[in-house]
Amino acid sequence: MEKFSTLKSRAVPLNISNIDTDQIIPARFLKATNKKGFGDNLFRDWRFDKVGNLKSDFPLNKPIYSGSILVVGNNFGCGSSREHAAWALTDYGFKVIISSFFADIFKANALNNGLLTVEVSDEFLVYLFKLIEENNKIEIIVNLKKQTINIDGESMSTSFEIDSYKKTCLIKGHDDIAFLLSQKEKIISFEKQNINLK
Amino acid sequence: MKETLFDKVWDSHVVESIKKGPQILYIDKHLIHEVTSPQAFNELKKRKIPIFRPKQILATADHNTPTKDQHLPLRDELSRNQLSQLSKNCTENNIMLYNLGHKYNGIVHVIAPELGITQPGMTIVCGDSHTSTHGAFGAIAFGIGTSQVAQVFASQCVLINKPKSLRVTVNGCLKKGVLPKDVILYIISKLGTNAGTGYFCEYAGEVFENMSMEGRMTVCNMSIEMGARGGMIAPDQTTLDYLIGRKYVPKGNKFDEKATFWKTLKTDEGAKFDKEYYFAAEDISPMITYGTNPGMGIKITEDIPVKNNESFEKSLEYMNLTKGESLINKEINYVFIGSCTNSRIEDFRVAANYVKGKQKAKNVTAWLVPGSRQVKAQIKAEGLQNIFEAAGFELREPGCSACLAMNDDKIPKGEYCVSTSNRNFEGRQGPGARTILASPLVAAATAIKGKIIDITQENT
Ligand code: SF4
Numbered sequence: 224m225e226k227f228s229t230l231k232s233r234a235v236p237l238n239i240s241n242i243d244t245d246q247i248i249p250a251r252f253l254k255a256t257n258k259k260g261f262g263d264n265l266f267r268d269w270r271f272d273k274v275g276n277l278k279s280d281f282p283l284n285k286p287i288y289s290g291s292i293l294v295v296g297n298n299f300g301c302g303s304s305r306e307h308a309a310w311a312l313t314d315y316g317f318k319v320i321i322s323s324f325f326a327d328i329f330k331a332n333a334l335n336n337g338l339l340t341v342e343v344s345d346e347f348l349v350y351l352f353k354l355i356e357e358n359n360k361i362e363i364i365v366n367l368k369k370q371t372i373n374i375d376g377e378s379m380s381t382s383f384e385i386d387s388y389k390k391t392c393l394i395k396g397h398d399d400i401a402f403l404l405s406q407k408e409k410i411i412s413f414e415k416q417n418i419n420l421k
Numbered sequence: 422m423k424e425t426l427f428d429k430v431w432d433s434h435v436v437e438s439i440k441k442g443p444q445i446l447y448i449d450k451h452l453i454h455e456v457t458s459p460q461a462f463n464e465l466k467k468r469k470i471p472i473f474r475p476k477q478i479l480a481t482a483d484h485n486t487p488t489k490d491q492h493l494p495l496r497d498e499l500s501r502n503q504l505s506q507l508s509k510n511c512t513e514n515n516i517m518l519y520n521l522g523h524k525y526n527g528i529v530h531v532i533a534p535e536l537g538i539t540q541p542g543m544t545i546v547c548g549d550s551h552t553s554t555h556g557a558f559g560a561i562a563f564g565i566g567t568s569q570v571a572q573v574f575a576s577q578c579v580l581i582n583k584p585k586s587l588r589v590t591v592n593g594c595l596k597k598g599v600l601p602k603d604v605i606l607y608i609i610s611k612l613g614t615n616a617g618t619g620y621f622c623e624y625a626g627e628v629f630e631n632m633s634m635e636g637r638m639t640v641c642n643m644s645i646e647m648g649a650r651g652g653m654i655a656p657d658q659t660t661l662d663y664l665i666g667r668k669y670v671p672k673g674n675k676f677d678e679k680a681t682f683w684k685t686l687k688t689d690e691g692a693k694f695d696k697e698y699y700f701a702a703e704d705i706s707p708m709i710t711y712g713t714n715p716g717m718g719i720k721i722t723e724d725i726p727v728k729n730n731e732s733f734e735k736s737l738e739y740m741n742l743t744k745g746e747s748l749i750n751k752e753i754n755y756v757f758i759g760s761c762t763n764s765r766i767e768d769f770r771v772a773a774n775y776v777k778g779k780q781k782a783k784n785v786t787a788w789l790v791p792g793s794r795q796v797k798a799q800i801k802a803e804g805l806q807n808i809f810e811a812a813g814f815e816l817r818e819p820g821c822s823a824c825l826a827m828n829d830d831k832i833p834k835g836e837y838c839v840s841t842s843n844r845n846f847e848g849r850q851g852p853g854a855r856t857i858l859a860s861p862l863v864a865a866a867t868a869i870k871g872k873i874i875d876i877t878q879e880n881t
Pocket of ligand 1: 529530549551760762820821824842
């Protein structure tokens with residue numbers, strides 16, 4: 224997993240709520256057995272028309288928007304648990320997703336792939352969308368160590384929450400497997416008292 | 422301390438709590454399938470980590486499989502590759518696989534309960550969000566991503582923060598024609614699709630006490646559709662009656678011992694939940710969805726609400742429906758009875774009971790897809806297959822099928838499908854397909870009439 228500490232980037236706005244993982248990556252593209260190449264089909268049915276041409280009105284296709292931060296509406300990543308959604312977003316080049324609310328499984332999947340999910344207030348999200356609309360070149364600074372978001376040239380900023388264990392994992396680029404393996408003895412001794420294994 | 426059912430099962434599986442961090446939760450049963458496991462197997466292989474407890478894993482092929490001619494080699498090369506990877510991974514690691522064509526094959530959330538692998542008080546995970554289904558037995562069951570599948574392979578544990586607790590109580594007596602699917606669609610329509618995010622939900626009250634295990638599975642299945650990680654129902658005599666004699670359930674004295682333990686798994690009187698909701702059974706009617714998330718549901722006799730909101734309008738535009746419109750008499754050309762929500766024997770009994778002596782409408786293509794080979798065998802044994810065939814329906818082979826349209830079972834662009842599955846997302850049943858979620862009774866009636874009808878006026 225790649226390390227993450229701070230990021231300064233422009234942002235792509237996608238002001239839609241309840242974006243489910245079927246939209247992020249439709250099921251028909253889940254037939255691969257590795258993690259690569261899912262970015263090509265990110266938001267497939269929104270980004271492309273029937274014959275495979277880019278739809279010019281979809282924000283990701285608008286040349287005025289760029290950057291590795293995606294700003295999205297409330298309840299992002301609901302629905303299917305497919306981690307392919309996180310792989311598609313990182314493969315496409317996103318490193319941070321900002322929303323006012325993330326679905327549980329998506330959030331865990333994203334963090335397990337070094338994709339930082341940042342939860343801000345509804346008000347701050349509205350403010351962000353407005354700001355990007357007014358100036359698509361504006362840069363957002365996400366600082367994981369300080370847990371803050373600043374906007375280049377603006378006074379408004381906000382802080383965000385993250386579990387301190389996950390924060391350390393992201394900063395060091397560690398995943399959970401190594402940690403769990405270091406706990407093997409405890410796990411084995413727990414098994415002896417587990418009634419469901421008797 | 423007064424404890425909830427959720428607390429009892431969760432706390433008894435915590436190996437360790439990390440300071441200011443997640444807990445290490447021990448997993449009793451790990452279910453896997455072809456789509457979300459290959460990258461996890463690869464990860465372990467790459468890091469030379471062995472599978473820690475292969476005996477606690479069960480594999481099946483379901484998402485990507487055809488529902489016709491299962492004895493023939495798969496035509497789609499990518500699907501074939503995914504299935505052969507699963508076989509190879511399972512063989513190499515000594516994991517039990519009920520592969521395509523095996524008499525126990527079927528949708529992962531249908532076969533584990535039917536084989537008695539799912540038991541009260543267990544922790545169960547699977548790389549699939551509808552793992553919540555198994556909560557019907559009083560188990561803690563939830564979906565995980567592929568990184569977590571790899572964690573469980575490596576350690577039989579997941580690192581997770583304990584969710585908060587939520588209880589939905591429904592008392593009273595359900596009206597005629599109101600099925601478990603209507604109950605959960607009603608709850609989600611009232612609470613919305615993220616009311617449960619961060620929570621585990623317990624369903625309590627007379628409605629669930631009087632419900633069959635199949636019905637409880639339908640309800641718990643859709644917990645994820647209100648955002649909850651899982652749902653659960655306290656085990657009772659209905660649970661024990663369902664379990665006894667199943668393949669992996671202990672027999673004789675051992676069963677009695679287990680049963681004594683299982684009966685302790687209920688919420689103590691006075692235990693506190695973080696959130697509680699109450700509904701009355703009498704308020705629930707046959708339900709239908711009109712939008713592109715499962716929270717967009719109405720009583721079948723109600724009109725589509727009138728709301729000015731961008732997401733709402735975008736959703737109606739996709740569905741080609743208008744505000745204030747009624748869905749009664751809407752012509753429907755596709756009907757799907759299947760998926761881990763409604764593909765158990767009881768669902769086909771309901772459908773057959775309605776269909777008996779009637780004929781399928783000419784305009785309708787109907788797919789009846791049992792959840793497992795065992796369900797299919799039972800449909801045959803109970804004579805339901807004859808009823809379906811006489812009415813012009815074809816019974817297919819088990820699998821996820823048109824629920825997520827990874828195989829050939831896709832609804833054409835622009836067509837409506839009345840479906841017993843759990844998700845009406847854009848394109849879920851095929852690019853451009855328009856899904857209307859409903860109970861198996863409503864689906865069967867739609868297939869007969871060729872349009873949506875007011876089922877409450879029918880003799881059911
Ligand atoms: S039937 Fe549908 S919801 Fe259930 S496991 Fe298969 S794809 Fe998922």
